[in-house]
Amino acid sequence: MRIHIKNGHVVDPVNGIDAVNDIFIAAGRILAIGDAPDGFHAARVIDAQSLVVCPGLVDLSVRLREPGLEYMATLESEMAAAVAGGVTSLACLPDTDPPLDEPGLVEMLKYRAKSLNLAHVYPIGALTQGLRGERLTEMAELSDAGCIGFGQSNVPLTNLRITMQAMRYAATFGFSVWLCPQEASLANDGVAHDGEIAARLGLPTIPVCAETVALSNIILLARETGVRLHLCRLSSMEGVGMVRDARQQGLSITCDVAINHLHLSEMDIGFFDSNCHLMPPLRALSDRDALRSGLQDDAIDAVCSDHAPVDEDAKLLPFGQAEVGATGVELLLPLTLKWGMEMRVPLIKRLAKITAIPARILGIDAGHLSLGATADLCIFDPEHYWRVAPSALKSQGKNTPYLGMELPGKVKFTLVNGDIVYEDQID
Amino acid sequence: MNTKKLQLPDAENLFADLANKIRPDINKNTALVGVRTGGVWLAQRLQQELGLMNPLGILDISFYRDDFDRIGLHPKVKPSEIPFQVTDSHIILVDDILYTGRTIRAAINELFDYGRPASIRLAILVDRGKRELPIAAQYVGAEVVLPSGKMLNLQQGGDKKLRLSIYDKQLPA
Amino acid sequence: MISRNPQLNRAGELQHLLTTEGLPVAILLDILDTAESFVGVTERDVKKIPLLRGKSVFNLFFEPSTRTRTTFEIAAKRLSADVHNLNIAVSAQSKGETLLDTVNNLSAMYADMFVVRHLQSGAAHLIAHHVQSDIHVINAGDGRHAHPTQALLDMFTIRRYKRDFQNLRVAIVGDILHSRVARSEIHALTTLGVPEVRVIAPKTLLPAKVERLGVHVYYDMVKGLKDVDVVMMLRLQNERMQSANLPSSEEYFKNYGLTQEKLSLAKPDAIVMHPGPLNRGVEIDSAVADGKQSVILPQVTYGIAVRMAVMSILAGN
Numbered sequence: 001m002r003i004h005i006k007n008g009h010v011v012d013p014v015n016g017i018d019a020v021n022d023i024f025i026a027a028g029r030i031l032a033i034g035d036a037p038d039g040f041h042a043a044r045v046i047d048a049q050s051l052v053v054c055p056g057l058v059d060l061s062v063r064l065r066e067p068g069l070e071y072m073a074t075l076e077s078e079m080a081a082a083v084a085g086g087v088t089s090l091a092c093l094p095d096t097d098p099p100l101d102e103p104g105l106v107e108m109l110k111y112r113a114k115s116l117n118l119a120h121v122y123p124i125g126a127l128t129q130g131l132r133g134e135r136l137t138e139m140a141e142l143s144d145a146g147c148i149g150f151g152q153s154n155v156p157l158t159n160l161r162i163t164m165q166a167m168r169y170a171a172t173f174g175f176s177v178w179l180c181p182q183e184a185s186l187a188n189d190g191v192a193h194d195g196e197i198a199a200r201l202g203l204p205t206i207p208v209c210a211e212t213v214a215l216s217n218i219i220l221l222a223r224e225t226g227v228r229l230h231l232c233r234l235s236s237m238e239g240v241g242m243v244r245d246a247r248q249q250g251l252s253i254t255c256d257v258a259i260n261h262l263h264l265s266e267m268d269i270g271f272f273d274s275n276c277h278l279m280p281p282l283r284a285l286s287d288r289d290a291l292r293s294g295l296q297d298d299a300i301d302a303v304c305s306d307h308a309p310v311d312e313d314a315k316l317l318p319f320g321q322a323e324v325g326a327t328g329v330e331l332l333l334p335l336t337l338k339w340g341m342e343m344r345v346p347l348i349k350r351l352a353k354i355t356a357i358p359a360r361i362l363g364i365d366a367g368h369l370s371l372g373a374t375a376d377l378c379i380f381d382p383e384h385y386w387r388v389a390p391s392a393l394k395s396q397g398k399n400t401p402y403l404g405m406e407l408p409g410k411v412k413f414t415l416v417n418g419d420i421v422y423e424d425q426i427d
Numbered sequence: 428m429n430t431k432k433l434q435l436p437d438a439e440n441l442f443a444d445l446a447n448k449i450r451p452d453i454n455k456n457t458a459l460v461g462v463r464t465g466g467v468w469l470a471q472r473l474q475q476e477l478g479l480m481n482p483l484g485i486l487d488i489s490f491y492r493d494d495f496d497r498i499g500l501h502p503k504v505k506p507s508e509i510p511f512q513v514t515d516s517h518i519i520l521v522d523d524i525l526y527t528g529r530t531i532r533a534a535i536n537e538l539f540d541y542g543r544p545a546s547i548r549l550a551i552l553v554d555r556g557k558r559e560l561p562i563a564a565q566y567v568g569a570e571v572v573l574p575s576g577k578m579l580n581l582q583q584g585g586d587k588k589l590r591l592s593i594y595d596k597q598l599p600a
Numbered sequence: 601m602i603s604r605n606p607q608l609n610r611a612g613e614l615q616h617l618l619t620t621e622g623l624p625v626a627i628l629l630d631i632l633d634t635a636e637s638f639v640g641v642t643e644r645d646v647k648k649i650p651l652l653r654g655k656s657v658f659n660l661f662f663e664p665s666t667r668t669r670t671t672f673e674i675a676a677k678r679l680s681a682d683v684h685n686l687n688i689a690v691s692a693q694s695k696g697e698t699l700l701d702t703v704n705n706l707s708a709m710y711a712d713m714f715v716v717r718h719l720q721s722g723a724a725h726l727i728a729h730h731v732q733s734d735i736h737v738i739n740a741g742d743g744r745h746a747h748p749t750q751a752l753l754d755m756f757t758i759r760r761y762k763r764d765f766q767n768l769r770v771a772i773v774g775d776i777l778h779s780r781v782a783r784s785e786i787h788a789l790t791t792l793g794v795p796e797v798r799v800i801a802p803k804t805l806l807p808a809k810v811e812r813l814g815v816h817v818y819y820d821m822v823k824g825l826k827d828v829d830v831v832m833m834l835r836l837q838n839e840r841m842q843s844a845n846l847p848s849s850e851e852y853f854k855n856y857g858l859t860q861e862k863l864s865l866a867k868p869d870a871i872v873m874h875p876g877p878l879n880r881g882v883e884i885d886s887a888v889a890d891g892k893q894s895v896i897l898p899q900v901t902y903g904i905a906v907r908m909a910v911m912s913i914l915a916g917n
Contacts, residue, residue: 199807200621202721202744202783207808271606272722316700316730318720320743487637490649490912499916500651502630506637513645540646 001043001419002026004036008048008379012055013352014368023053025375028418033369044420048379051412054351055367056088056119056376058358060256060304061232062329063153064121066112067105068097073309073396075109078329079118081395083422085305085330086378086411088119089359089366094126095153101126101137103145110146118421120376122148122362124178127166131155134162136169143175148362149230151178154279154324158184160217167227176228176363181218181239182280186210191320193283197266203319206281208236215239219246222253230361231255233306235280237290244299254361255299257291258306259328259335260401264288268401274315274322275401278306295353296343302358303339305332309397327397331388333380334407341408347382375418384410438581438589441552441568442469446476448566449519449550453477458516460484462534463505465523465581468589469552473521482510484518491533513542523581525551525567528560553591555579606728613917616728616737617910619746621787628791631909632756638905641678651912652681655712659685660702661740662718667877668740671900672715672749675907681713703727711735713914721745721780736914744778750875751784753906755792757899758830761871765792771824771866772815773800773856774834774883777807777845781875782834790814800824801856804845821856825865833858833874836883849882859885863893871895 003025010021010033017033024032024040031037062082065073082090092109094100100109106123113121125147129135132155139150150170157163157179170177190206192198198205215231219242222229234240234257243255260278265285269276276282294300308325315322328335332354340350359367366376385406390398414422458481461470467485474483489504520534531549538544550566555573573579573593582590605622609615614627641649657676659669664687676683688702703714713736716724721743728737741747755765762768770789776782776799789797790813799810800818811817818824825831840846863872872884872894880886889896 194808196809196812199809199813200783202742202746202780204744205808272725274726313698316726317698318718318723318726318743320720320722490637490641490651495651495916500634500912504634504637506640508640509644536650540644540648542645 002041003415003418003420004040004042004045005048005053005377005379006045008051008053010053010369011348011351012369013348013356015370017369018348023369023377025415025418028375030369030371030373030375032371046379046413050383051379051381052347053377053379055355055369056378056414056416057086057332057354058362058364058367059087059090059307059329059332059354060302060358060361061258062087062090062092062305062307063095063309063325064092064109065309066096066109072311072314075112076116077394077396078307078309079113079116081327081393082119082329083414083416084394084411086333086380086414087329088376088378088414088416089122089362089364090119090329091122091124091148091362093153094124094151095131095155099126099131100124100142100147101129101131103138103141106142106145106147117416117419119416120366122146122364124149124151126150127152127170127177128157128162133157133159136166139170139175140173143173148364149176149178151232152180154180156182156184156187160221163218164221164225167221167225167229171225171227174228176230178230178232179218180232180280181211181214181234182206183210183214183217186213191277191281192269193266193281195266195284197269201269201272201319208238208283208287211236211239211280212242215242219251219253223251229253233258233261233280233304234291234294234300235261235283236287240290240294240299244294247299254301256302256304256358256361257295257300258304259331260306260326261288261291262295262303262339263335264401269319272319273401274317274319275326275399275403277319277322277324278326279324292339292343295339296345301353302361303332303336303353304358305329307395309395310399312398315399326400327393327395328400330393330395331400331402331407333378333411334409335402337382337409338407375415377413377415378411379413380409380411382409384408386410435591435593436569436571438552438591442472442589445550445552445566445568446473449473450477452548453479455480456517457481458484458511458518460486460509460518460520460534460538462520462522462530463487465552466521468581468583469523469550470521472587472589473550484509484511486534486537488530488533488537491537493529493533507537509538509541513538513544515543515545518544518547519550520547521550523552524579525549525554525562525564526557528558528562531562532560552581553579606725609917614913615917616724617748617914618724618728618737618739619787620748620751620784620791621746623791625791625793628752628755628788631752631906631913632759634909634913635756635902635905638908639902641908642901642904648678648680650680652676652679652915655681655915656710657681657683657713657715657911658706658711659683659715660688660706660717661686662688662699662716662723663741665717665741668717671903672738672740672907675904675911678904679908679911681911699723699726700730703731707732707735713738713911715740717741719743738910738914741780743780744783745780746784747780748784749903749907749910750781751788752910753899753903754785754832754873754875755788756902756906757873757895758871760898760902761895762829765789765794768794768830769796769798769828770794770830770832771798771800771818771828772832772834773821773824773858775805775836775840775845776801776810776834777805778837778840779834783813785832786813786815798824798828802846805840821862822865825862828866829870831858831863831866831870831872833872833884835875835877836879849879853882857881857883857885858888860887860891863888873899876900
């Protein structure tokens with residue numbers, strides 16, 4: 001379909017575009033920016049007056065809950081949620097049931113996702129069989145099946161030799177390894193940050209050293225093995241500092257922070273709000289502030305949603321027993337915009353954190369509006385504030401600490417391969 | 428609000444009458460029990476006036492009220508104190524105003540939870556009628572008829588002198 | 601988001617008793633004052649009053665505790681309530697029924713009050729958040745979080761022996777980290793205006809940031825007990841030796857057990873308290889537990905009156 005996007009505020013961090021302009025799309029690709037090509041007749045004109053037009057969002061951490069966990073969410077529901085959030089490419093995590101540790105599972109997931117014709121799905125394969133941290137998966141086979149990297153989701157590796165071997169093997173083929181730094185023996189049975197709130201509420205704790213000790217090990221092993229390492233979801237000030245130091249010493253690593261840790265702290269747990277039961281745990285205000293400025297000064301590369309839809313019953317339990325995680329793919333844009341507004345970060349840089357940079361981390365050709373590029377776009381109203389409510393979320397998971405909050409940035413249109421896959425209903 | 432001023436009897440005169448009515452019936456076994464708060468003031472005065480030797484009992488009937496479901500627990504409940512053996516004693520229960528009879532019902536119930544008295548008689552400063560339970564006082568200072576919207580209240584001044592006052596039900600003093 | 605205090609109703613009255621944290625002083629004092637009236641009731645011929653006649657109180661014990669359950673049962677029966685005891689430690693929960701399923705089932709049986717004991721911190725809050733508005737929830741201990749009635753009976757005991765709270769120095773000794781009793785005591789003491797609350801424990805038994813609760817931290821009994829008016833001992837669970845919190849109960853007793861010698865560092869009229877059950881020779885020496893400064897048995901007696909007070913105030917709100 002030929003589409004003419006008119007008068008939008010076009011923002012493309014890769015090409016340095018930040019101005020009102022027109023975009024012309026044909027055959028699923030970006031045909032022109034500026035003047036209409038000769039003889040261009042649009043089948044659809046989108047009036048983007050006062051809207052922002054940017055590359056489709058790239059989310060580094062989404063749980064689609066398939067296969068096996070359909071009682072929490074389905075591919076259909078979460079893919080619909082993704083495009084409603086302006087996300088056109090996403091990395092999905094291997095913590096399904098069974099985990100993504102066999103090529104057949106990955107092929108099936110890719111096939112099912114593709115047939116929905118919504119966002120592009122890039123699976124992260126399991127690093128170890130069954131995520132048990134004992135035996136390596138067939139990474140080369142999994143890569144052929146479509147995995148773009150290998151990780152453990154939230155399941156910790158408890159044996160450093162296995163970690164080293166997994167990194168070595170991945171490095172052989174140039175595969176990236178994605179790890180959440182958390183030392184299992186220090187996290188133990190903890191559910192909350194080792195701070196004032198856990199002291200008050202009597203919750204078992206996960207100290208900051210669970211993150212820093214793991215980071216230290218992982219960074220040393222990455223240096224030893226030369227693996228391409230991506231660190232997922234930092235949570236502490238000390239952690240950000242260690243990543244910054246490692247980079248200054250020349251280690252090439254990337255890392256991300258989740259939308260939750262960018263805005264929330266242990267204080268938000270209030271009276272045992274199980275929507276704040278997250279992994280890693282929400283930490284002190286000083287940690288949150290360090291994450292916010294780390295993202296600003298690029299010690300942290302990207303923001304991810306850490307999307308984890310959970311069925312309602314699994315959250316209606318005492319804090320420590322409640323299922324971990326929050327739905328978030330529809331909040332990635334608003335919460336990144338909010339961070340940028342509060343930190344006075346220019347819009348083009350805010351959007352880079354959820355488009356161009358995560359695309360580069362994934363190693364995919366996405367997150368930009370170059371001529372001839374696949375027409376994956378997000379068109380949103382930056383001035384439209386909306387209230388986070390169960391009815392406002394397409395995701396099957398309604399569990400988020402942000403329920404009831406007003407957030408900026410409403411997605412109006414999402415385009416994938418030049419097709420309009422999401423259009424906001426006029427309200 | 429109320430144009431016609433009601434003429435209330437003098438509480439001190441009523442008290443003197445009441446004491447005189449009780450005096451012929453007492454002996455050394457008689458025990459006085461006052462119901463908080465007005466009844467306790469009266470009982471203390473009677474104790475003195477009649478020269479009784481038994482220690483004075485005090486009841487706070489908050490735990491025995493029949494309107495707990497509607498109004499909850501009184502915020503300033505004080506302990507009941509019955510410093511004598513209730514079983515086989517001759518008790519004169521003392522309260523300031525007798526109206527529906529519900530307070531006296533509660534007080535009798537509470538007394539029986541301390542033991543089985545030989546007898547209970549009731550002394551009241553003012554009986555304003557309109558009983559909702561079959562309860563009658565043996566000793567009454569005066570009978571006063573009031574409209575049902577009015578409440579009668581006994582107060583004790585700093586000089587221990589008793590005084591009656593009247594107020595509207597909706598606006599407690 | 602931090603919402604309003606979940607234990608108060610819209611009129612600011614006590615709707616549930618979940619924790620001593622954040623309770624207004626007036627409500628704490630009201631409970632203590634009301635309990636004074638109930639002490640007398642337990643000394644009468646008929647130890648029963650008709651206040652809660654016709655009300656149904658359900659003891660929901662997801663973690664077994666005969667002792668605590670019994671004190672609530674006695675309190676409820678003295679108020680003439682109908683008491684139903686449910687030990688749900690394994691039965692229903694293992695069949696996949698959730699905590700809230702259980703509660704909803706019992707609500708359908710016209711419960712008026714739930715007394716809840718659970719292994720998980722926050723369980724009582726969760727239940728209180730989901731019950732119908734006419735049901736009252738009393739937390740009888742949730743995980744490491746709170747045990748408000750124990751703290752209140754401790755406050756009642758302190759007031760009986762020490763009159764007012766404004767000039768006291770109180771030391772809480774032992775496993776603060778895992779203790780719901782300690783947390784509730786700390787909040788009650790600081791709310792009632794005790795100027796100096798100390799905690800004494802090894803670092804392995806103290807929560808991070810415990811000083812944020814308004815206490816002074818000591819690692820040493822000799823310094824910590826000096827000139828205190830009240831010594832509150834905590835029970836030491838055997839698990840602490842397995843989970844690398846402590847090497848042995850013998851070494852613990854040597855450093856943190858209360859002996860007559862250590863007690864002599866406190867004020868001469870200091871009282872010794874313990875929530876029970878006692879581990880003699882682990883956290884407290886028998887001579888102290890049975891000594892003249894011990895008020896451990898009065899604590900048990902007052903426990904009934906305090907629980908009666910809490911139940912009758914809740915039922916009336």
